[in-house]
């Protein structure tokens with residue numbers, strides 16, 4: 041099949057950037073979307089034109105490195121699928137596809153379709169862990185975890201940190217990402233001791249990193265390649281309110297409320 | 298070159314305790330005076346960085362992805378082994394040790410493997426405490442499954458995303474230390490050179506992948522945790538960015554490279570569909586617990602699978618290996634798949650595939666039972682192939698998956714360069730000639746959480762290190778080398794893309810030095826790789842500049858290193874004139890096609906020394922002794 045691509049080209053962070061049109065010819069339906077771009081890049085290289093920069097690594101939908109907008113939808117038209125796992129059989133002859141990077145204040149563009157998502161790491165640094173140093177753990181079966189709790193924790197922990205939720209959100213909020221980690225740890229007995237401190241720290245950090253506020257629109261859930269449910273945001277909000285009340289002194293000091 | 302493996306004397310059960318007791322300790326107040334560089338943030342690198350920082354060392358950790366959480370370990374699906382014996386099914390540390398030595402076809406160091414089995418139990422405890430959501434039974438205890446040929450259920454798992462969850466646990470521990478200021482994390486930063494001062498590893502030279510800035514970093518010790526080199530084959534189950542650059546550049550500075558030809562081929566991957574293919578996707582081995590592997594009995598049978606009645610199917614693994622059946626080790630399963638395809642009985646459009654059929658299991662457990670176990674894998678298969686494995690059997694074919702070879706390390710995980718430690722898949726230590734399923738995650742975390750923190754401390758406490766900084770001439774000289782290579786790559790301006798060289802290298806190795814090898818094919822591979830390398834430096838096309846994000850340049854540097862490592866891999870395979878584990882030399886097989894080891898001549902680890910560009914690498918041998926598990930011909934009949 042033959043497609044027309046309009047791709048965002050931006051040399052570096054200070055370049056204003058623009059859309060550039062490319063023709064993708066003889067695209068094989070069994071290719072992944074990124075393989076289609078690989079082929080385009082090889083052609084551009086041979087013509088002496090700068091290939092399109094995009095991030096990817098595992099190409100199995102698990103590392104969260106890939107991601108861009110296809111016709112305004114994060115990771116493209118297939119639900120529950122990253123662009124590296126999106127296959128060209130989803131498209132048809134003559135399609136016009138517009139590829140743009142994640143757009144959010146917290147994710148500045150580095151080049152073309154590549155953005156800086158280090159703000160996500162900073163949210164984890166603000167409490168997205170259990171403080172247990174190597175060597176101090178009890179036997180794995182010492183604390184029983186009911187299967188339903190373990191399953192719910194796993195559902196939330198499946199987040200790959202790709203940033204699609206932020207890109208899809210009109211407010212560019214990081215609520216689904218932050219809520220997923222908070223929910224994962226809050227469902228487990230091991231996560232209880234730091235539960236409320238964690239939610240305060242992470243939510244405050246997300247604000248500091250210029251993510252917007254969640255207004256429950258739900259676009260994030262719709263594009264999440266791992267189908268992380270909106271419930272994680274509700275859970276986060278419940279914990280946040282509880283924590284803010286119980287620790288109001290600390291909160292006032294830190295300015296998280 | 299002197300190879301001292303530093304294996305503790307005395308009974309193996311006590312070796313690690315004894316070694317730990319004899320190790321020198323760094324006084325708690327002094328730890329903060331030491332700095333350590335860790336290259337890599339996968340299971341090995343992240344667990345090491347976090348644990349070292351918890352002890353008080355100052356750590357700088359590097360990865361080439363945009364976040365440490367994306368290291369290739371994230372992709373591991375199946376699980377992690379531990380000798381917990383929670384299932385009361387006869388497992389023990391000794392049995393895990395025994396299975397791993399035997400599975401490695403008697404080419405691993407016994408003492409290392411024993412220690413690995415011992416530590417396996419602590420790893421699970423640590424990960425559970427971090428909040429890794431392992432699968433649970435209804436009573437709340439940890440669930441296990443049997444995996445990859447094991448006859449006990451010792452594999453712990455988190456759905457089909459075990460690597461992801463273990464890595465996120467280690468990543469979170471790492472980020473906690475970043476927050477505490479003990480770890481400085483440098484993402485999108487690639488190590489391109491190693492600095493060796495007075496015979497000791499004292500730092501690295503890196504390139505900032507966004508700005509192109511080349512920079513030196515000094516430390517008291519350097520740890521490489523940069524993963525495996527499977528991508529030398531171009532198509533593999535590894536992530537696109539996985540590469541050998543860190544270990545290869547260290548090799549060129551003096552670190553011996555051990556057993557490069559020990560590469561693992563995984564039997565259950567989605568077959569190649571076309572030239573454009575950028576990587577191969579693994580279908581977890583756990584599928585072999587419930588799926589049955591078969592091909593038609595007749596050659597060239599073009600019927601669809603449901604048209605072929607049971608009597609006309611050859612469940613060849615069940616037929617040839619009645620006691621292990623579909624669960625034979627990876628190398629055996631892979632070679633058998635190749636054999637039936639070579640006979641013309643392969644399936645799918647290319648004839649390079651075999652069926653992995655779940656219809657019996659679906660009848661037994663129901664579609665929901667199967668969904669519970671493998672749901673995400675089935676979805677992944679359908680996304681990639683467009684076929685629904687609940688209705689038609691999967692098609693699978695072997696692919697390069699893991700590299701047992703790597704930099705040579707002693708019992709302390711130190712390479713032949715003092716102060717340079719190597720952990721995780723990047724070293725050669727524990728899996729011999731073949732790795733068992735679910736034991737790479739175990740090894741990476743054993744190295745990082747529980748071994749390196751001791752052995753590195755012992756090194757620092759005993760080494761009298763001069764104070765050096767990045768103004769040292771050694772750093773200038775390594776920086777100059779790195780800059781010169783960048784300039785050279787950018788100035789070729791030839792007519793072939795870097796990817797096309799990488800593909801050709803991979804194809805050569807896969808055909809001549811893949812699932813089976815022989816003298817002629819290996820000699821041919823060496824010749825072809827030399828020619829290809831020459832062409833690369835004269836005809837590769839790398840656009841753009843060095844002072845910007847330039848993915849083509851990054852790839853070109855990695856391919857340049859693969860073109861050198863690929864030759865060593867073939868040289869090693871040629872030298873090892875026996876079959877063992879994943880290394881199958883056609884000249885050496887039993888009448889029914891099983892690998893034939895030669896313990897008289899080859900019971901050693903081959904540690905290669907770099908001899909300069911164009912020089913013949915020098916072979917050093919570390920003899921292997923088997924005092925606990927007497928070498929036998931592996932049999933899975």
Ligand SMILES: Cc1cc2nc3c(=O)[nH]c(=O)nc-3n(C[C@H](O)[C@H](O)[C@H](O)COP(=O)(O)OP(=O)(O)OC[C@H]3O[C@@H](n4cnc5c(N)ncnc54)[C@H](O)[C@@H]3O)c2cc1C
Nearest residue numbers: 337338339340341361370375376488524721722735737738
């Ligand atoms: C698809 C797949 C499934 C698997 N499933 C299982 C399983 O079920 N069970 C099991 O036990 N094993 C499994 N394995 C094997 C296992 O995942 C790996 O062996 C293991 O995770 C390797 O971990 P590592 O920490 O050594 O390296 P990696 O996780 O590969 O990490 C390498 C790190 O080094 C960094 N790096 C590399 N080079 C440089 C450089 N030059 N400069 C800076 N940074 C650099 C990278 O950025 C990365 O952070 C699987 C492997 C694959 C491919």
Ligand code: FES
Nearest residue numbers: 097099104106124
């Ligand atoms: S490249 Fe890893 S999720 Fe797409």
